[in-house]
Amino acid sequence: MIRIDQLTYRYPGAEKDAIQINELLIPAGKFCLVIGESGSGKSTLLRLINGLVPHFTGGTLGGQISVAGLDPVKSGPQMMSRQVGFVFQEVENQFVVDIVEDEIAFSMEQAAIPRSEMQTRVKQILRKLNLENLKTRKVDSLSGGEIQRIAIAAALVLEPKILVLDEPTSQLDPLAAEEVLILLKQLQQDLGLTIVMSEQRLDRVLAYADMVVILSPDGQLREVGLPQAVIQKCALKPPIVQLAEKRGWFPVPLDVEQARKFNQDEKFESREKTSFEITSQALIEVQHVHVNLGKCVVLKDIDFSLHAQERLVLMGPNGAGKSTLLRTLLGLIAPNQGEILFKGKKIEFEHTAELSYNIGYLPQDPNALLFSETVQQELETTLRNHQIPVQTKSLEHLLTQLNIQTKASAYPRDLSTGEKQRVALGAVVVTHPEIIILDEPTRGLDQQTKNALLELLLEWNQNGKTILLVTHEVEFAAAFASRILILEDGQIISQGDPRKIMRTHPRYTTQIARLYPETDWLTLNDLPW
Amino acid sequence: MNVHTYAWLAWLISGLVVLTTTRNPLIILLVDLILILFQVWITPPSKKFMGTTLRFGLSVLVLSTVLNMFISRFGQTILFNLPTNIPLLGGNYTLEALIYGLTNGLILIGMFTLFMILNQVVSVHALVRLIPQAFHPVAVVTTIALTFIPASQKQFQAIREAQAIRGQQLKKLRDWLPLIIPLLIGGLERAMQIAEAMTARGFTAQSDRKIPWFEKTLLPLGLIFILLGWILELSTQLPLSGGWMILAGLLLLLVLFFISGKRVNKSTYVQEAWSQISTWICLFALLLILAFVIKIPGHLVLAYEPYPLVQLPGFSILHGLLTLTLLTPIFLLGEVKHDQD
Known part of the structure; x- marks a missing residue:
């Protein structure tokens, strides 16, 4: 279905190739997972499949690519849209019109499909994806999972042979992500679709793939083959694969279900339960807060x-109110009822700009924070806003901690997602706040960058920082949290020791915890081997 | 709502005609109240409406009134004066200028509310569908522009918050600069993303048919006719000497749009059905337009002028009653279904 031969591609003005693939064949009807670090060329490869690269980007292309018997370079993305449905990473930005059915019909209107045929297809695709009740809804009134499904419906309505998805689950909570993946697998089986998908969260998607393509950081094809074979050569394996390697399980299980047949005879006793008690001083007290928006x-x-010195992780489904809660803590939203105290004082009379001296807050989108000419200036601006003198040594130390010391004079918006994230983090913690609050800091980061962030946050916590973060990533939460708080439908439904919370809420649990439900193990570090 | 987009446009035009053909503050105030009532009716209960609208309305009123008082120093009823040696600000401030400015503010509020209502009752796509096929790329660009506005508003809010959490307080004009740069860059990035998504979904797939020579000549020919006609109109005293040429030029352009539209290989998902309600809305809109442009009893009160000496404006009960026809959609539709949040 997709054949690549001696393909090289270089962006305009770039010094080296973004992609160098000697040979790659993705057969028809396969679910192909493309993995690699940030900047390894995953999105470029996906865009080459439908011709967006080089048609939209320009640049220099060498070699050959054939997709469904067509050359995307000659045909162009408009013609390729009949063969390749594309779902972008920031899916909310791909919507052109405001009503769901109009959005789905958009590509058919461009293809001049007769009206009666369009109406039939819209009906069919909505039924197939179980979206009939959303037909006349406004796109901006939908939840994250619904938006993702609408984007898939819009991509499939032209009945393409190939569906390409760029990190489709990166913004979804575990349950919504699983629903999307099950849907994709169903579509693959029912329609014989070829699916090519890039993804960072391997623990979620590996079991759904029929083949895996690993790209090296310089855009070369490092490995390709069956998931069981390829994943062993991958540097960043999901916990279940790492466990399989340790225990010598073969063939390598890709998810908990597959791993259960290896451990069904194993019996483990739970370790002695440690009592969960918080003795340190309360820095922020949230007292019976109600917030209405409209x-x-x-x-x-x-x-x-x-x-003080807590590592609190806030989890919950998309739309549960997590970000609203964080914004309320910073005084960006005033509660309708209840009070928030910082060190015993009400925050309602303090401006966010003043609070931010003691509470560093990193929002979901780091781009909103970046506007200076250089990384160094970005940090200096925060200090100036707080009328703090700039101390070069202190700034250098922070840049080194964030591992962006070599980027001090770079333009922040030109950096990779992970680097931008760290610059934005630097910009909010440069005042050395007592509390650091982070809203989905792992969104869009590759596993290596996530691990580095985890280490940095743990180090800061050991040095006295109190950290509150929101995440959908259960493995990250398990490795980081000293306490977990679950928010659903605007209410706290549970809070306490991660071991207890992750056991009582299967939606928010790790692979290790699901494999060994009788123990209190959460991560590989908890295992006795 | 079962109202055709053309009917909503007729309703909008009737409202605009009323607001632009009268300077009577009482009638304009009545129209504003009717439109605000209309907007309350169509606004979902979950959305903030009254607070935002009132704040906006009040600021428009204050701004237009103060601005007019500064600009216009005419009128006989002096409220106060500043020494004439103060540059720009010195001189008399009159009640007449205040009333005139206030009327301007009321007209602006009315127009704004009209468009707000249209924006809520007609989808962006329905409006864009009215653009002729020949302008298909323009239509889609308009779509993007219209969907861009709410997205930019959200982004502006996000950036404002992001700057606040870095200790930035917006006290001086200079403090707004950090908001503008990320907003512009973010807007450009988003425009690129939408353009990319549209391309991936087949937008601007051109037909292979070559444009015939006569079609290529229609545009320059039409423009030349219009230009020559205009020059003739300006340079000769004869009635309609250039008018025919302008008309011919416009006809040529119409032919061009028709032919080009036929060449655009595109279909539309929904063909709106014309309903009886739409007919009634159009008829009432026409009635309202005629009432305000034709001299019917009471038309003299429409041309209210506060200068040189302010007097109480008159009120025409007939015109007042006819402005109530702006509420026709409410009476005919009964209730409105709000989109879920």
């Missing part, structure tokens, strides 16, 4: 404290 109730009776 007439929509977003937070209901939220009551919890954030204690």
Whole structure:
């Protein structure tokens, strides 16, 4: 279905090739997973399949690529749209019109499909994806999972042979992500679709793939083959694969279900339960807070404290009110009822700009924070806003901690996703706040960058920082949290020791915990081997 | 709502005609109240409406009134004065200028509310579908522009918050600069993303048919006719000497649009059905337009002028009653279904 031969591609003005693939064949009807670090050329490869690269980007292309018997370079993305459906990473930015059915019909209108045929297809695709009730809804009123499904429907309505998806689950909570992956697998089987998907969260997607392509950081094809074979050569393996290697399980299981047949005879006793008690001083106290946005109730009776040197992780489905809660803590949203105290003082009379001296807050999109000419200036601006003198040594130390010391004079918006994230983090912690609050800091990061971030946050916590973060990544949460708080439908439904919480809420649990439900193990570090 | 987009456009035009053909503050105030009532009716209960609208309305009123008082120093009812040696600000401030400015503000509020209502009752796509096929690329660019506005508003809010959490307080004009740069860059990035998504979904797939020579000549020919006609109109005293040429030029352009539209290989998903309600809305809109452009009893009060000495504006009950026809959609539709949030 997709054949690549001696393919090289270089972006305009770039010094080296973004992609160098000698040979790659993706057979028809396969679910192909493309993995690699940030900047390894995953998105470029996906865009080469439908001709967006080089048609949209320009640049220099060498070699050959054939997709469904066509040359995307000669045919162009408009013609390729009949063969290749494409779902972009920031899916909300790909919507052109405001109503769901109009959005799905957009590509058919461009292809001059007769009206009656369009109406039939819209009906069919909505039924197939179980979206019939959303037909006349406004796109901006949908949840994250619904938006992703609409984007898939819009990509499939032209009945393409190939569906390409660029990190489709990166913004979804575990359950919504699983629903999308199950849907894709069903579509592959029912329609005989060839699916090519890039993804960072291997623990989620590996079991769904029929073949895996690994790209090296310089854009070369490092490995290609069956997931069981290829994943062993991958530097960043999901926990279940790492466990299989340790225990010598073969063939390598790709998910918990496959791993269960290896451990069904193993019996383990739970370690002695450690009592969960917080003794440190409460820095932030949230007392019976209610928040309405318009007439929509977003937070209901939220009551919890954030204690000194704690590592509190806030989890919950898309749309549960997590980001609203964080913004309320910073005074960006005023509660309709209840109070928030910082070190015993009400924050309602303090401006966010003043609070930010003691509470560093990193929002979901780091781009909103970046506007200076250089990384160094980005950090200096925050200091100037707080009227703090700039100390070069202190700045250098922070840049080194964030591993962006070599980028000090670079333009922040030209950096990779992980680097931008760290610059934005630097810009909010440069005042050395007591508390650091992060909203989905792992979004869009590759595994290596996530690990580096985890280490940095743990180090800061050991040095006295109190950290509160929101994440959908259970493995990251398990490795980091000293306490977990679950927010659903605007209410705290559970909070406490991660071992207890992850056991009582299967939606928010790790692969290791699911494999050994009788123990209190969460991560590989908890295992006795 | 079962109302055709053309009917909504007729309703919009009737409202605009009313607001632009009268300077009577009482009638304009009545129209504003009717439109605000209309907007309350169509706004979902979950959306903030009254607070935002009132704040906006009040700021428009204050701004237009103060601005007019500064600019216009005419009128006989002096409220206060500043020494004439103060540059720009010195001189009399009159009640007449205040009333005139206030009327301007009321007209602006009315127009803004009209478009707000249209934006809520007609989808972007329905509006864009009205653009002729020949302008298909223009239509889609318009779509993007229209969907871009709410996205930019959200982004502006996100950036404002992001700067606040870096200790930035917006006290001086200079403090707004850090907001503008990320907003512009973010806007460009988003425009690129939409353009890329549209290309991937087949937008601007051109037909292979070559444009015939006569079609290529239609545009320059039409423009030449219009230009020559215009020059003739300006340079000769004879009635309609250039008018025929302008008309011919416009006809040529129409032919061009028709032929080009036929060449665009595209279909539309929805063909709106014309309903009886739409007919009634159009008829009432026409009635309202006629009432305000034709001299019917009471038309003299429409041309209210506060200068040189302010007097109480008159009120025509007939015109007042006819402005109530702006509420026709409410009476005919009964209730509105709000999109879920």
